[in-house]
Amino acid sequence: MISRLRILIFASCAILFSCKNEKKESENVAEVKTEEIQDLEGWDKAEAILKEIKIPQFQDKEFNVLDYGAVADGTTKNSEAFKKAIAACNEAGGGMVIVPSGKFLTGPIHLKSNVNLHLEEGAEVLFSKEKQDYLPVVHTSYEGVELMNYSPLIYAFEQENIAVTGKGTFNGQADNENWWPWCGAERYGHKEGTPQQKDDHNLPSLRKMNEEGTPVADRVFGEGHQLRPTFFESFSCENVLVQGVTFTNAPFWVIHPIKSNNITVDGVTVNSHGPNNDGCDPEYAKNVHIKNCLFNTGDDCIAIKSGRNNDGRRVNIPSENIIVEDCEMKDGHGGVVMGSEISAGVRNVFVRNCTMDSPNLDRAIRIKTNTLRGGFVDGVYVKNVKVGQVKEAMLKVNLHYGIYDNQDGEFFPEISNIYMEDVTVKNAGKYGILIAGREGSKVSNINLKNITIDGADTAEKITDADPVNYENVIINGEKM
Known part of the structure; x- marks a missing residue:
């Protein structure tokens, strides 16, 4: 059996050197500084961007969630076991948190720097259907507007060198009974007279806060409100890798790197047909490489964003240097999309093969x-x-x-x-x-x-x- 060390070395090296093995649009693209990329022309610019993207590296240390009390029966809640394993990995300087084959029920997972959450083949992480598990509220975003809301299912805030990898599945367990009815559409389980996102205390209130410039800390939603959380969100992070895993049954947007730099999404399957189930939404993001992925979604496969209205103009960070290649897009509102939350702008988007x-x-x-x-x-x-x-x-x-x-x-x-x-x-x-x-x-x-x-x-x-x-x-x- 291949050792964990060999797996780590192989994964890191394969990603690090994959760009060198691909056919170049130009064989003479020299190493350039970030500020010089904009001066390049066409696909030469893409090759320079690829050289700028940093892939997270991890120590050869393992932390199996079973050793921290996790139970793979699909019913025992493993939130504390995941939290302890991630904390131990982070405190040891980083490494790989192993989720072995089996079904693991948990609340939200909060990643820390230098942690690679690795799902072995046959592993399925089931996220709790109990809304209180996603409290207290965290700093996140909803349709291009920052707020304090339910935690994303997998969340990292101001971390660096983080990853989720492997051959397992993250199952958000959203359906017509859980999360989706809040969108307000009957076909997603909403029943007339029950709360939904268009009620005055939800989206209209958030829109007004956006217009009035209410501080993000005062835009408190969560309990008593009906704004769904994203699935995987890296917020203000550096060097992020999402590789090999499958996402299904998402409450809302699936992969959402926001205000983050150096993002690699490689070999990921998104198979989720709920409302607003965008596959990957880079927002205020820079140096993003999306490759070898399958998107089969209820909304846009890839949607590049940069904030909604006043919030986008306040943050004023364009999404830029985004490369999409060797991907397959099936169901969705669009294959590669820019907008509609686009107030800070988008530049340098490349789609090939x-x-x-x-x-x-x-x-x-x-x-x-x-x-x-x-x-x-x-x-x-x-x-x-x-x-x-x-x-x-x-x-x-x-x-x-x-x-x-x-x-x-x-x-x-x-x-x-x-x-x-x-x-x-x-x-x-x-x-x-x-x-x-x-x-x-x-x-x-x-x-x-x-x-x-x-x-x-x-x-x-x-x-x-x-x-x-x-x-x-x-x-x-x-x-x-």
Whole structure:
């Protein structure tokens, strides 16, 4: 049997050197400083970003949760055992906390620096359905607005060198009886007259606090409120790895690195079809590498965010340097999405070598904002993407996005510099290309090259945007 030491060495080395083994867009990209990356062009920039991303390293020490009192029967609550094992690992300078094969029920897991929570094959972590287990409230975020709320199921705050790895499963146990009814939709179990997130003391109250600039410490929700927690959240963390594990039955967003740098999400499966079950939502995040993952979700597969309205402008940290490659997107509202919580802006997004295909996938690439959100998107690069079936469009840019009332304000978005090449689409749905800019805020510099789109009811619908630069683009058999 391979020793734990060999597993640790193999995992660390494989991640550290994987970028060197991949085919480079340019063989002459030199090591560059972070501030110089923006001066590079196209995919050379992506290669430089990959060299900047740091992978967490861990000592060769093990802490098995069974040694701290954990019981793998699926009914005994193991919150204290997980807490003790993580604390012991952290106090010893770090290492691997082992969760062996079996079913382990627990409350929220709070990670500490230099801890790798490792799920062995056959391990399933079941999260408690008792809401009080997620109290006291912690500093977190809901739809792009910071607040004090129920703890995320797996949470790290101001930590560094943390990881969840392995071949096991994290099961949030959210369903139409637990967490999901709070979204307010009947199809997710909500019953008329019972509390839900749109009640005045929930989202409307949080929205008002956002508008008025209420200090985050005073935005206290949690008990008596109905705002669901995220699944895995690293908040203000450095060097984060999520590798190999499966997430299912999430209450809300699944993987949410917020205000964090150097994030690697590798070989992860997200199979969760609840409300707002986005697969991975980097927010105010920098240097993010998402690779070899499968997203089968109830909302966006990947949604890049940077705060909602005043909160985003207050924090003012763009999400940038985000690379998505070798991933598969199935069900979801969009494959790779920017927005709608995007008020601090997004730059340098790279998507390559991905497949997107499902009758329940709405769009492949999507940008969504409005004049309340504002924000900017500068530099989206898409290459070698195969799209099977989507419902609405291969590319959708919408500066009129709004699922709530009163979505107009004074913050005009700026969307520019989109480059897509070597993309094939078998069934594009309603549109090949769908772009809705705004007067005074036109979408600019969209470049499409070597793209074939079939099955579109309408080839393109473009308003308030500069003319698209087409090069060898064929939609429904006709050259554009």
